[in-house]
Amino acid sequence: MKIGFIGCGNMAKAMLKGIVSSKLIKKEEIIAADISMSMLEKVKEEMGINITNSNIEVAKGSQIIVLAVKPQYYSSVIKEIRDVINENTIVVSIAPGQTLEKLLKEFNKEVKIVRTMPNTPAMVLEGMTAACKNEFVTDEEMEYVCSLLNSFGKSAVVQEYMMDAVVAVSGSSPAYVYMFIEALADGACRGGLPRDMAYKFAAQAVLGSAKMVLETGAHPGALKDMVCSPGGTTIEAVAALESNGFRSAVIEAMKICEDKAKGM
Incomplete structure (x- = not known):
């Protein structure tokens, strides 16, 4: 054909x-x-x-x-x-x-x-x-x-x-993910990691995490809980993200993206 x-x-x-x-x-x-x-x-x-x-x-x-x-x-x-x-x-x-x-x-x-x-x-x-x-x-x-x-x-x-929801969750979302990787790398650089190494660690962490969601079939929340030890470093970071509206910002951005798609 x-x-x-x-x-x-x-x-x-x-x-x-x-x-x-x-x-x-x-x-x-x-x-x-x-x-x-x-x-x-x-x-x-x-x-x-x-x-x-x-x-x-x-x-x-x-x-x-x-x-x-x-x-x-x-x-x-x-x-x-x-x-x-x-x-x-x-x-x-x-x-x-x-x-x-x-x-x-x-x-x-x-x-x-x-x-x-x-x-x-x-x-x-x-x-x-x-x-x-x-x-x-x-x-x-x-x-x-x-x-x-x-x-x-x-x-x-x-x-x-x-x-239109697909546009927000997969069509446009690579841009959000790249921003997240960039932010992770910036934070790593702030902590002393060389820039090229920071991007490699951040990108591989995102790739591996996504693969775990797809291959294990586990709920993302359950996978998050596996990393968050009581009183540990990760739960402190998660608390900081939540206090700054991490998830609500993503959800709101997707709604704006979806609305824009509907109007095109």
């Missing part, structure tokens, strides 16, 4: 990396379009896929089209390609705020649409992607799209009303 990407920014390149390495689709059957030919040339050199500066060429020759442009460009891109796609084409959206209903109105005809929300850890094949489909996409087609999403991490099928 031929797949085309309209837009070739960081998220598209991350997805392409996973799809190419998985060999689910041959390189010769993948094409990408972007306004930057220098970027496309670099992607072609790195991954061996086909490139073009024509969105219509991508739309005409692909059974699956990934719309990898920013949300504000969706309307103009859809107007450009909607007359050249057919009823068997699957359109995959990766932008926040672009509902299935909104996209279908833009196409102004029956189109198979899968709405997704990937995240940037896909760049290291550890992405988390939520997906939902409209009524024209078969279960078999959805399963195939999910296999592509799984090539650069993990995926889960969700109901569409959950997608």
